[in-house]
Amino acid sequence: MTSLHLIRIALAAAISACALPAVAETVVRIGMTAADIPRTLGQPDQGFEGNRFTGNTMYEGLTVWDLSAADKPSEIIPGLATGWAVDAADKTRWTFRLRPGVTFHDGSDFDADAVVWNVEKVLKQDAPQFDASQVGVTASRMPTLRAARAIDNMTVELTTSEPDSFLPINLMNLYMASPAHWRKLYDGVAASVADPKERSKRAWDAFARAASGTGPWKMAGFVPRERLELVRNDAYWDPARRPKVDRLVLLPMPEASARTAALLSGQVDWIEAPAPDSISQIKQRGFVIYANEQPHVWPWQFSRIEGSPWNDLKVRKAANLCVDRDAMRDGLLGGLMVATTATFEKGHPWHGHPTFEIRYDPDSARALMTQAGYSKTRRLKVKVQTSASGSGQMLPVPMNEFVQQSLAECFFDVELDVIEWNTLFTNWRKGAKDDAARGATAINVTYSSMDPFFAMVRFLDSRMAPPVSNNWGFINDPEFDKRVAAARHAFDPAERDRALAALHERSVDEAAFLWIAHDVGPRALSPKIRNFVQPKSWFVDFSTMTIAN
Amino acid sequence: MLIYVVKRLVLMLPVVLCVALVCFLLVHIAPGDPLIAVLPPDASAELAEQMKHVYGFDRPLPVQFGLWAWHALQGNLGTSIATGRPVAEEVSRAVGNTVMLAAVAATIGFALGLLFGFLAAYFRDSWIDRVVTTVAIAGVSMPHYWLGMVLVIIFSVVLGWLPAVGAGPGGSTSWAWDWAHMRFLVLPAVTLSVIPMGIVTRTVRALVGDLLTQEFVLALRAKGLAETRVFRHVAKNAAPTATAVMGLQLGYLLGGSILVETVFSWPGTGLLLNSAIFQRDLPLLQGTILVLALFFVVLNLAVDVLQAVIDPRIRRS
Numbered sequence: 001m002t003s004l005h006l007i008r009i010a011l012a013a014a015i016s017a018c019a020l021p022a023v024a025e026t027v028v029r030i031g032m033t034a035a036d037i038p039r040t041l042g043q044p045d046q047g048f049e050g051n052r053f054t055g056n057t058m059y060e061g062l063t064v065w066d067l068s069a070a071d072k073p074s075e076i077i078p079g080l081a082t083g084w085a086v087d088a089a090d091k092t093r094w095t096f097r098l099r100p101g102v103t104f105h106d107g108s109d110f111d112a113d114a115v116v117w118n119v120e121k122v123l124k125q126d127a128p129q130f131d132a133s134q135v136g137v138t139a140s141r142m143p144t145l146r147a148a149r150a151i152d153n154m155t156v157e158l159t160t161s162e163p164d165s166f167l168p169i170n171l172m173n174l175y176m177a178s179p180a181h182w183r184k185l186y187d188g189v190a191a192s193v194a195d196p197k198e199r200s201k202r203a204w205d206a207f208a209r210a211a212s213g214t215g216p217w218k219m220a221g222f223v224p225r226e227r228l229e230l231v232r233n234d235a236y237w238d239p240a241r242r243p244k245v246d247r248l249v250l251l252p253m254p255e256a257s258a259r260t261a262a263l264l265s266g267q268v269d270w271i272e273a274p275a276p277d278s279i280s281q282i283k284q285r286g287f288v289i290y291a292n293e294q295p296h297v298w299p300w301q302f303s304r305i306e307g308s309p310w311n312d313l314k315v316r317k318a319a320n321l322c323v324d325r326d327a328m329r330d331g332l333l334g335g336l337m338v339a340t341t342a343t344f345e346k347g348h349p350w351h352g353h354p355t356f357e358i359r360y361d362p363d364s365a366r367a368l369m370t371q372a373g374y375s376k377t378r379r380l381k382v383k384v385q386t387s388a389s390g391s392g393q394m395l396p397v398p399m400n401e402f403v404q405q406s407l408a409e410c411f412f413d414v415e416l417d418v419i420e421w422n423t424l425f426t427n428w429r430k431g432a433k434d435d436a437a438r439g440a441t442a443i444n445v446t447y448s449s450m451d452p453f454f455a456m457v458r459f460l461d462s463r464m465a466p467p468v469s470n471n472w473g474f475i476n477d478p479e480f481d482k483r484v485a486a487a488r489h490a491f492d493p494a495e496r497d498r499a500l501a502a503l504h505e506r507s508v509d510e511a512a513f514l515w516i517a518h519d520v521g522p523r524a525l526s527p528k529i530r531n532f533v534q535p536k537s538w539f540v541d542f543s544t545m546t547i548a549n
Numbered sequence: 550m551l552i553y554v555v556k557r558l559v560l561m562l563p564v565v566l567c568v569a570l571v572c573f574l575l576v577h578i579a580p581g582d583p584l585i586a587v588l589p590p591d592a593s594a595e596l597a598e599q600m601k602h603v604y605g606f607d608r609p610l611p612v613q614f615g616l617w618a619w620h621a622l623q624g625n626l627g628t629s630i631a632t633g634r635p636v637a638e639e640v641s642r643a644v645g646n647t648v649m650l651a652a653v654a655a656t657i658g659f660a661l662g663l664l665f666g667f668l669a670a671y672f673r674d675s676w677i678d679r680v681v682t683t684v685a686i687a688g689v690s691m692p693h694y695w696l697g698m699v700l701v702i703i704f705s706v707v708l709g710w711l712p713a714v715g716a717g718p719g720g721s722t723s724w725a726w727d728w729a730h731m732r733f734l735v736l737p738a739v740t741l742s743v744i745p746m747g748i749v750t751r752t753v754r755a756l757v758g759d760l761l762t763q764e765f766v767l768a769l770r771a772k773g774l775a776e777t778r779v780f781r782h783v784a785k786n787a788a789p790t791a792t793a794v795m796g797l798q799l800g801y802l803l804g805g806s807i808l809v810e811t812v813f814s815w816p817g818t819g820l821l822l823n824s825a826i827f828q829r830d831l832p833l834l835q836g837t838i839l840v841l842a843l844f845f846v847v848l849n850l851a852v853d854v855l856q857a858v859i860d861p862r863i864r865r866s
Contacts, residue, residue: 031714035811035824036632045631132603133633136588139596205633223720224634224642225824226816253714253814254823257698261713262814265705422829467594 026547027247028529031262031271035254037228040219041208042177043122043134047391048448048538049272051173053250056539057230058105059175059213062096062115063168065450067533067541070292073348074450074537076169080110080176080214084168086491091163098154102237105212105219108180112150117179119148119158128196129182131204142170143453165491169451178212185210216241216543217248227251241543244531248542260524263287269526276334276395282524290534291520293338293345295449298394300384300403300442300514301459303432304473308441309380314372316511320358321365322410325516328402332395336522340515342508343449343456350452352501354508358515365410374411382407383415385437386444390421393446394519400444403516431466432473442514443472448538452500457484460507479506553857557850568842569621569835573614576834583831584630604630617835626836631828636836639821644840646721647810647817651802653738658745659795665746666753666791667784673758681750688747694808697740701812704736711735714814721816737813741806745798752794756787789860796852800845 032053034046042059044050056064064079080099087093102110120127122138123145139145144160145167151157160167186203193199211219216236221229228250232243251268253259256275263271264285274282279289300319302310310316325339341358344351374380386396397418404414417440419427427436428445437443447470449455458464460480464471483506487499507513525532532545577583584600592600601607605616620627626636662685669681705713717723717730724730760766760783769779810819818837825833857863 035820035827039632041633131633132600133630136584136592136596136600140588140592201628201633205635208633221719223722224632224639225821226716226720226722251715251814255811255814258701258714258812258814261698261701261706262715265701265709265713267705267712267714422827467597 025246026244027249028245028270028542028545028547029249029251029268031251031253031259031268033254033256033259033272034252036225036252037222037250039133039208040211040222040228041131041134041204042118042175042211042213043138045137048450049391052539054228055175056215057217057248057542058211058215058219059177060215061172061174061176062098063172065172065535065537065539067535067537067539068544070533070535072536073295073344074535074539076172079172080115086163086165091489091491092160094158094160094167095151096156096158098156099237100154102214103235104176104178104181104214105233106178106181106184108178108212110176110214111153112156113153114176114179115156116148116150118174118176119145121177122174123147128186128200129179129203131200133204138174141173141454142167145170145174163489163491165488165496166452166457170453176214177207181210181212182207216243220247225252241541243543244546245542263524263526269529270523272523274522274524276336279334279336279522279524286527287524288527288529289522289524290532291336291522292534293536294519294521294538295455295536296392296446296519296521296538297340297343297449297455297513297515298337298392298399298444298446298517298519299340300444300516302473302513303437303441303443304475305432308432308473309382310441310473312372313511314368315374315380316514317356318365318368318372318410319407319412319514320356320511321361321368322412323403323406323514323516324360326360328399328517332398332402333517336520337394338518338520340518342504342515343513344504345518349497350455350500350504352505352508354505356509356511358508362409369411376411379411379413381413381415382442383417383438383440384442384444385417385419385424385427385440387421387424388418390424390446392448392519393421393444394517396444399516403514428470428472429466431471434466445472446519450538452487452503456500456503456507457487460484460503460512475512477510480510550857554850554854557853561846561850564846565843568846569618569839570614572835572838572842573617574610576831576838577610577613583829617832621836621839626839627832629825629830629833631824631830631833636832639833640818640837640840642721643816643818643821643837644844646716646815647819648803649724650734650737650741650810650815650817651799653734654741654802655745655795655799657738658742658798659749661742662746662749662795663753663791665750667757669750669754670757670761673754673761678754682754685747685750685754688743689751690747691743692808693740693743693806694812696743697736697809697812700736700740716814716816737809737815740809740813741802745795745802748798749791749795753787753791756790757783760786785859789856789863792855792859793852796848796855800848803844803848804841 032049034049038044038046038050038054040054044055060079062079062081063076065074066077067074080102081096082099084094084096098112104110117129121129121131122135124130144162144164145158146161147159149157182203185206186199189199189202193202209222216233217230218233220231230248232246236242253262259271260274260278262268283289302316304311329335329337329339342351342354386400387393388397400416404416407414417438424445428443430436447454458469459471460475461484462476462481465474483503487496487503490496490499528548530546530548534540583606584604588597588600605613624637629636629639665681665685669678672678701713704711712733715733717733766779766783769782807819807823810817811823818841822837825837
């Protein structure tokens with residue numbers, strides 16, 4: 001190629017560049033329901049909204065959720081690990097093979113030492129990076145994990161306290177933060193701070209302001225309590241999940257009407273959880289409402305302590321047959337709920353084949369109540385504790401009043417005990433025998449059903465009764481315990497699914513809860529946002545969306 | 550005058566101590582788990598105990614209070630449980646935003662309140678008085694969060710003139726006194742100004758109306774003093790009480806409004822308190838309340854001193 005030819009090419013390129021219009025940065029601004037930016041240091045707070053916005057965007061776990069489809073339940077897929085296996089001889093030892101070629105946002109390599117470092121940040125109290133504030137939201141979500149050891153640069157061994165087939169699912173809650181970046185910040189703490197714990201605390205505080213994970217989005221700006229700006233990570237290891245939008249701006253807006261106003265005035269392009277009564281106005285203005293069944297359950301959890309009326313299976317089944325969930329959905333919730341038939345709906349691998357069908361059948365409900373000894377004149381008094389508001393509670397008081405009115409048709413007299421959300425949350429942990437229950441025989445606390453422990457084990461396993469976990473009603477059924485153990489010890493995924501389905505079947509046949517609704521995670525998006533998929537999950541993938549011109 | 554100020558400063562100490570103690574006890578007596586922000590309810594009992602120990606919540610209450618007060622005296626208000634950030638940093642940023650909002654709201658509210666109050670008093674029982682009184686009553690009666698929502702619907706959603714939420718295009722840390730930023734301040738400031746405007750109007754109307762009927766005003770007019778000079782005498786006599794009322798109102802505004810700041814997502818002390826309450830973030834709650842209480846006490850002192858400067862009778866008493 002002659003130098004003259006090269007000059008021609010260069011000139012042509014320069015002219016073309018000048019002729020092209022400047023490409024504007026594409027930005028999506030999101031109004032979150034949170035009152036503050038969820039923590040950005042790797043283990044977010046504020047429940048799954050935190051994981052959605054500051055967890056899965058900037059960080060990843062060894063396993064991640066597949067969020068690519070809207071028509072099937074999300075599954076766990078390889079993330080920063082490419083594969084894993086449990087030791088055939090010792091089922092408490094797992095080997096995870098790590099994904100090669102992954103780097104943190106600061107440019108350091110992801111390897112086995114990084115995994116060990118991240119496990120120890122929440123499990124090893126004498127590790128320099130141990131941070132008590134990250135323990136609660138992590139350790140409770142992987143309760144059996146005990147230790148990690150690097151076998152080689154790209155292989156790590158994890159040890160659990162007991163055989164636990166749920167470990168790969170639970171590990172999506174342990175996000176990998178950059179040890180090299182943290183060390184740099186630790187070393188940068190003023191020399192006058194001599195206490196290693198204080199230095200560690202300051203290093204984490206600095207890390208939260210300049211985060212470094214491996215995720216598809218990188219932190220670009222952070223104003224505590226006001227805004228978080230994320231930009232596309234062009235070096236992300238999965239080309240298919242490299243974001244198509246340049247920048248995400250996350251804004252906390254706890255008030256539903258403020259979020260709606262911000263959307264309608266063009267201040268943001270996306271809001272979480274628009275108020276149900278604003279949906280029609282939002283649609284009229286051309287915005288698009290996305291909703292899909294979430295792994296979320298809005299139930300009544302029954303007390304099963306001595307003397308509780310819910311110890312009678314006929315009464316539990318009657319309650320489940322007496323609520324017109326479709327009317328609640330179409331009337332009260334404006335379509336923004338799924339009427340439940342169980343914790344997992346048909347089509348879910350853990351649904352199984354329960355024989356008891358949950359539907360609206362007040363005649364059968366009354367017949368069951370009559371068999372249980374109740375009638376129009378001999379009514380059953382029950383008391384349920386609920387909250388006035390709260391994360392995931394949807395519209396707790398109107399929904400409970402709806403249930404109250406429905407059950408009144410089936411010889412129930414329901415008393416509502418409405419208390420503050422955090423107090424209810426604390427009471428949930430104390431159990432039905434505690435004075436905090438104030439005589440309630442049921443409690444209405446919504447929960448996530450993304451993984452087996454959260455969805456079933458903590459409620460049905462007798463070992464999970466307070467103060468250990470959330471078996472509020474002290475369910476003590478050897479058959480549940482047996483099926484929980486079978487699921488925990490089933491290490492083949494298909495076998496584990498079958499065991500979980502068997503556990504779920506039993507919970508439905510035993511009417512372990514009064515199941516009412518699944519939330520649908522409504523959000524309103526500007527019509528210019530395209531290629532967004534709302535999966536059946538609490539989480540979404542921000543990488544796929546594009547902006548129309 | 551110096552003795553007066555010193556006396557007032559000494560009297561402040563027990564008030565501050567009582568405020569600190571009451572707010573400490575209140576947040577601890579309230580039901581709920583202080584570790585709820587970092588410890589989900591499904592956490593094991595062992596983990597819950599471990600976390601209580603790490604955060605010091607397993608110590609007796611007097612020890613907890615003593616430690617907290619000792620650190621607070623040194624300017625260390627602790628670390629937020631939910632965010633891990635120093636409380637002093639969180640509170641100072643929020644206070645700055647609330648002060649800015651309160652100052653603008655107070656300027657609007659007091660200016661309009663004084664103007665309306667004098668107008669109503671000078672034109673007592675006329676149509677001007679009736680209009681002003683109606684506006685003032687509406688101002689003190691209207692729930693301001695509701696007014697905020699209405700203003701947002703009109704000026705943000707329908708007309709698109711002003712932003713609905715936030716504290717500037719890049720957040721409050723990049724605040725500048727230009728229109729791009731100040732437009733974020735207009736709706737929350739107007740919303741907050743309505744109550745002080747109403748109260749100041751009513752106070753000044755009553756005060757000035759009363760003063761205008763007094764004999765010294767008659768004497769001044771009989772002397773042939775120009776009405777502007779008479780007005781100056783009336784204003785000076787009304788000033789101590791009006792200043793006290795405005796001082797109290799400024800105190801309320803500086804305390805931040807949980808509702809208004811939440812409606813406008815304005816990152817001030819109100820929004821901070823809202824967040825701290827819902828997250829049961831005790832160090833943040835205690836620190837914020839303490840700082841706000843100190844604000845109120847100092848502001849009261851400033852108003853008292855100002856009154857004493859204006860009116861020598863107060864000094865002498």
